[in-house]
Amino acid sequence: MRFGKITFFALLISSFFSYCDLVGSGSEHSSAKNGTLDLSKHSFEDGKIVPLDGEWEFYWEEWISPNDFSDPKFKSKKKFVTVPSVWKESFSKDPEAVGHGYATYRLKVKLGKRKQALALKIPDQGTAYILYANGKKIASVGSLGKSESESKAKYELKISLVPDSENLELVFYVSNFQNRWGGVWNSIQLGELESVLKDVRKRRDLEWALVLIAATMSFYNVFFYFFRRNESAHLLFAFHAFLIMVRSLTIGDSRLAYELLQGISWELPNRLEYISVYISGPTLYAFLYRYCKTDFWRRFGRYFVIPYYLASFIVLFFPNAYYTLTLLPVALYLPLVTMPVWLVLLAVGLKRGIEGGLSLFSGYVVISLCTLNDIGLFLGLWNGIYLIQYGEVALILGYSILISKIFSEAFRRSDTLGTKMKSLVLSTREIMQSYSYDKAADTALKMLHENGKEQTIISNNGRTIAVEQTVYVYLEEPNSSIWKRYCISSLGDLETVEVYKYDVQDLIGLDPSSLTGPIIKNDRLVVSVQDEQLYKLIFDLPSEGYSDDSQMDWVRGVADALAFSVRNIARQDREKLAIIGELSAEIVHDLGHPIAMIRQNLKNLRSKKGTSKTNLLFQAEKEVDALTNLTLDILDFSKNRIILDLQTLEIKAYFKEIFEDLETFFQSTKMKLAFKINAKGSIRLDPLRIRRLIFNLAKNAAEATDEKGIFSIRIEREEDIVYLIFEDNGQGFSKDMERYIFDSGFGSKKPYGTGLGLSIIRKIVFAHGGEILVSSEEGKGTRFTILLRS
Incomplete structure (x- = not known):
């Protein structure tokens, strides 16, 4: 970067002196006195071009006429004026037309x-003229x-050979009725023809170089803007x-505009010359502000540029x-108001350490000094070059x-x-694996602290500043x-x-509900994440260290990872509660079957109806066994798996019981x-669990x-597949509900129950490697078909 700064200023200095060398200062030559300039002792072989000033x-x-200067009537009108200069107010008889008129200039050399061979280089004079040399x-x-009505102004550079003579008489006719300033306002220069042509070529090349540099930067930044629409500074x-x-x-x-566009109106480029100066002021300051x-x-800048817009309006209309x-x-x-104000503002920005501020500040200083130079030339405070x-x-x-x-x-x-x-991906994985809010916050804070170590010591213009690095995470x-x-x-x-x-x-200096995006407050970066579940x-x-978009995105990535982890932990907590609720509901649901059977057997035992006392007690014992099996199911459920007690049973005897x-x-x-x-x-199956399955379907049908x-049951067999077909003529359900009936929590139309029984049935069937099919129609009942391998 240091080399770049040196190269930058070296280019400026070398370019400045190259430009100065294009024109001889003329300090070693005498100025014209009383209409005569003596160059008899000057050698033009050094390649310098001599301005005919004085x-x-x-x-x-x-x-x-060149032959009439000896006429006595013109001697009384003879005056001497300094060239280059514009016509004074005293020349004009009409105060409203200062600078308008015509005159004759004469110089003896x-x-x-x-x-x-010598030649004259005659820059544009902003008006019309005719030049005679020795008549x-x-x-x-x-x-x-x-x-x-008779005159027509024009801008044009002329190169003219002068007669080969020891004495040169130049007679210059000038008229001006279009431009505000008339006269010979640019130096007429004399030199060897080759030197004059070389000077003109150098100047034209330099002017084209400036045009091409400006055009290239203009197109480059336009294309740059199209690729980065958020960067208005480029436009x-x-x-x-x-x-x-x-x-x-x-x-x-x-x-060059007059050379490129032959026949162009004198007025249009003249207006463009003024407009380009006036509009560039607001444009430059808008760019610098970015x-x-x-x-x-931001608050007052629009008022500072009002004079430029007003001047541009006057130029246009x-x-x-x-x-x-x-x-x-x-x-x-310009030099009394906007230039010093912006110089101070840029100096403040430079003190803040804005990126690239020194090069921008240096460029602004150079253009300001050049502008002051040109203003001084315009006001006639000194002589020089623009x-x-x-x-x-x-x-x-x-x-x-x-x-x-x-x-x-x-x-x-x-x-x-x-x-x-890369570290964010790895750390995000660690954050996502956190089992608690505290663990997730601790991981995120350590990531931010690790990044903050790189920003702890900041060098600013050779000074070292320690930055307070405490990082806080707030979770609602x-x-x-x-x-x-x-915090750590x-x-x-x-x-x-x-x-x-x-x-x-009070701690962050902002209302948490007002945060919609990253904001910097009191040299602190505040980043908020709020999700649909009302977590903040x-x-x-x-x-x-977090001033650019990439660093800000990195912080947002950590924040989003932590927010996602918080949501995940909250979801896991809710799922744990849901699992506990589901398990409790299933236990209550399945406890009802054997309890109902035991109650019915006890009722029969008291009334001594139906079967013998021994059979009733045997049935009650089977229900106790079912309760014992249910306790094993609870253990299986807690492990999210079912361990079957498979036995080979005779089909008729098992299902008849x-x-x-x-x-x-x-x-x-x-x-x-x-x-x-x-x-x-x-058939090979788990007798207690299949029994639970059948009782679940029977209880659901009854309810x-x-x-x-x-409620009908048919047991069919085809080769090695045993079909258990259960049908009822109950209310049934729609086709759309068929895909949801086996989900835990499906709400049935039963007056009691949670709909978890069908979920239990599917688990038992799948544990046996079987399949379960359902067919139902509203108002016509339901049929379940279970396929088990024998």
Whole structure:
């Protein structure tokens, strides 16, 4: 970076001296005195071009033939004026037309004997003229006239050979009725023809170089803006560079716009010359504001640029006699108001350590000094050359260095960010695996602290500043006004403090509910994450090192990971409670079967109906066994798996025993039970769990069917597949509900129960490696078909 700064200033200095070398200062030559310039002792072999400045004879509102200067009537009108200069107010008879009129200039030049051909370089004079040398017309520009209707102004550079003579008499006819300023306002220069041509070529090449530099930067920043629409500074600088290009085309010795567009109106480029100066002011300051944002300029900047807009409006809609009057007020307003204000604001930005601020500040200083130089030339405070083009190039170079530095920093940060993203992925995984809020917060805080170590010591203009690095995480308790604040203590331990909502507002200096995005408050970066479940998460950390988007995104990534972890932990807590509730519901549901059977057997035992006492006690014992099996199921459920006690049983004997128990179960209802066994042979299954399955379906049917209902069971066999077919004529359910009936928590139409029985049935069937099919129609009943391998 240091090498870049040295190169930048070296280019400026070398370019400045190169430009100065294009024109001889003329300090070693005598100025014209009383209309005569003695160059007889001057050798033009050194390649220098001599300005014919000094006192020229001057005849106001007279056109005198080269042969008539000896006429006594013109001697009384002879005056001497300094060339270059513009016509004074005293010349004009009409105060409203100062600078308008016509006149004759005359200069005698003593050359002595010469071997080389000499030529005159005549820059534009902003008006019309004819030049004679020793009575011979050698140059003319525009249309000469004694009134506005007769004359026509034109900007044009002329190179004219002078007669080979020891003495040279130059007679210059000038008329001006279009421009505010008339006269010979640029130096006429004399030198060897080759030197003059070389000088013109150098100047034209330099002017084209300035135009191309400005055009390149303009197009470059336009394309840059299209790729980065959020960077309006690029579009502003593109427009500023375009204005530089326009100004470079309309000023200078060559005035390239007139050369490119032959026949163009004299007025249009003249207006563009003024507009390019006035509009570039607001554009430049809007651009600078994007890189050095200050509250002062945000609030008052629009008022500071009003004079430029007003002057531009006058240039666009008023004639030359009026819009040229804006030049002096703007020339005074610029150095007295806006330039020093922005210099101070940029200095403040430089003190803050804005990225690329030094190169931008340097470019602005150079363009300011060049502008002051040109204003001094315009006001006649000193003689010299116009440097505004070089000031603009200096600003372009400064901006180029700024962009280079930004890109370099972006690549460096990209590499750093890539490393941090890898660490973010790994750390995010660790955050996501956290089993509690405290563990997740501790992991996130350690990540932020590790990143903060890189920013602890910050060098600013050679000074070292220690930055306070405490990082806080605030987590809102759901449905509560209590927040938890986490931080890492000096010993490296996690500290947790409970605070109220209004305390959080005092601690971070903001209302938590007002946070919608990252914000910097009191040199602290506050990042908020709020999800749809009303959890709020706030990071409060030092703002140093997090000024760019990539660093901000990294912090947001950590915050989002922590928020996701909080949601995941909360979801797991809810699922644990749901699992406990589901397990409790299943236990209650399945306890009902054997308890109902035991109750019915005890009731039969008291009444001594139906079966013998021994059979009743045997049935009650089987129900106790079922309760014992249920306790094993609870253990299996807690392990999320079912361990079967598979036994090989004879089909008819096993299912007949179950049907006998079902008859006892349906004694307490008015439903009819029908069963049929059409299968022979044996089957391998868990007898207690299949019994639970059948009783679940029977109980569900009893609860979902009215008093005239029928529950039928058929046992069929086809090769090695045993079909258990259960049908009822109850209410049934729709086709849309078929896919949900086996889900835990499915709400049945039963007056009691939770719908968990079908979930239990599916678990038992799947544990046996079987399948379960369901077919139902609203109002017509339901059929379950269970397929088991024998």
